[in-house]
Amino acid sequence: MDGAVPAPADHIADLADFITASPSSYHAAAEVARRLDLAGFTRLDEAAGWESTGRCYVVRDGAVVAWVRPATAGPITPFRIIGAHTDSPGFKLKPRPTLTAHGWLQAGVEVYGGPLLNSWLDRELELAGRLVDRDGREHLVRTGPFLRIPQLAIHLDRSVNDKGVTLDQQRHTAPVFGVGDHGDILERLAAGAGLVAEDVAGYDVLTADTQEPRRFGLDDSLFAAGRMDNLVSVHAGVVALVDAPDDAAHVSVLAAFDHEELGSESRSGASGPLLDGVLTRVSGGTAEEVRRAYAGSWCVSADTGHGIHPNYPERHDPANHPVLGAGPLLKINAKQRYATDAHGAALWARACERAGVPWQEFVSNNAVPCGSTIGPLTATRLGIRTVDVGVPLLSMHSARELAHVNDPAALTAAVRAFLAGA
Structure with missing residues (x-):
């Protein structure tokens, strides 16, 4: 396997600490930066010149873009991006x-x-x-x-x-x-x-x-916390990026945007210039070389999704019933509210297989339109092939959401395998 599955108990405890430290998008960005500093990353100033090889990151307001650029990378080296968002309703x-x-x-x-x-x-x-x-x-x-x-x-x-x-x-x-x-x-x-x-x-x-994250239920298998949408994905991305190899055939990237819950239209949102600007500077190439790098790149857009609610099964697709604890979701939508296509589905299957974790498909009931993510925005703005995934929740957008303790660790293992080249 490309990266062992984190022990769920240890992983969920660390996720709880991350959520507690991140009551706002600005605190989340600061906590990401703190963890990257401890892992030896270098913080760069967007207004300064860059030597972007190695492990670096930038913070813009409540957003963070971090990367691991191998010394052998050139201007057309592709990117492997984990996209998430730091804000919550x-x-x-x-x-x-x-x-x-x-x-x-x-x-x-x-x-x-x-x-x-x-x-x-x-x-x-x-x-x-x-x-x-x-x-x-x-x-x-x-x-x-x-x-x-x-x-x-x-x-x-x-x-x-x-x-x-x-x-x-x-x-x-x-x-x-x-x-x-x-x-x-x-x-x-x-x-x-x-x-x-x-x-x-x-x-x-x-x-x-202010209620602390907490495990409960049979065998303490359930996990309740605020802001899991989408700090659970930001946390997975940070853990995976810290473990990303220094000698990969691609540049590993975490893009944790702000303002997704408002539509992402801001200087630190996925519809803004942040990611394109950073990747262009990391590439160091001409406009044509950057586009060539994008053509070989992938983005895993990690956001939470809906597990089947036992009291409202009629609100879900009759054939696809994702269950909490059965692995992260592959999110699919014919109207491109999620950016997953057949190639993305195959990529996610490979990543989960190499990580040794199960995965499940999510598609909406035709009469209950789904939300969207930063995935379609990234695919549209940059032309980078994108797949939408995430941890299943109940009570999404509640002040306190519900997950299974196994799923965040499984998501982290899968995105770690993705950054390892799965």
Whole structure:
């Protein structure tokens, strides 16, 4: 086998640490950078000249692109890319974020991505992200448990269990963080960076659930955590890239983008220029040579997918029932919401076989359209052949998602085999 399957217990514990360290995309990028530094990678400045042979990476906002370029690589050496994203659905702090209403202190927030809104009710939330001071310096901050979106008591809505919870995104999602009229969110965030509120010139701050990742169930085989979509794939990519060979016939790459949950249209998203710009500089070739390198390249777009839900089987394809614990998914869609084609399916089968892990196919019920990933965007922008894969989940886009402990380790083993040349 090209790379042994990580021990699931050890791997899931490390994944839990990674998720805990990554309450925002900016923290996730910093945690990726920290791990790469420990593994001997060199951080490069996009504004400087590069000597890009070896193990290097760049950080742009909440995104990271890292690579292992063999000394023998030339301008037409192809790339093998693991693509993922660092952001997750939730709520983003608005300008003038401190609100008062009926004796309560509340936070002004805006919905970020497509969260399952009701799953965020009655949870202790934190604020996490970055502050930029008046001198342009960036500071990562997180508050720990600070906010809660309280649900209306059943006594005040007797029919809630019959009609379900319906939340107005403006009126019903403002979290509380205190009572009275003395308290300021920016003061709390600034204090965490050693600043005062007047020093803060800008911020990108989001909510995150503070409950720790946890194993449970029969034989502790189930794993619950926030932000597994898509930190589970970022984590797999980091582990695999650190183990990538230095003498491969390709350049191994991890591209962890931001803003996928919003459509990826940003300077650090998959629809932006980040990956193309980095790969062009790593290649060092002419425009024609870079295109030749792309023609021989592959991207594995790793994002989470849907395992069959036992209470809603009718929402799934009748013939394809991916099960948690039965291996990572090969994601297929006729409308190219996933970029997998026949060659991609064959590549993924080889990678899983060489890693010694099972895999399963996912396709949507025709009446239940699927989401999309960075895969089709990468294939469209760069012309690089792409295959979409991922760990099966239940409760995707919930504040707390559900996986099987074996699947993240299996995904990591498969992408490690992919980077080894499977």
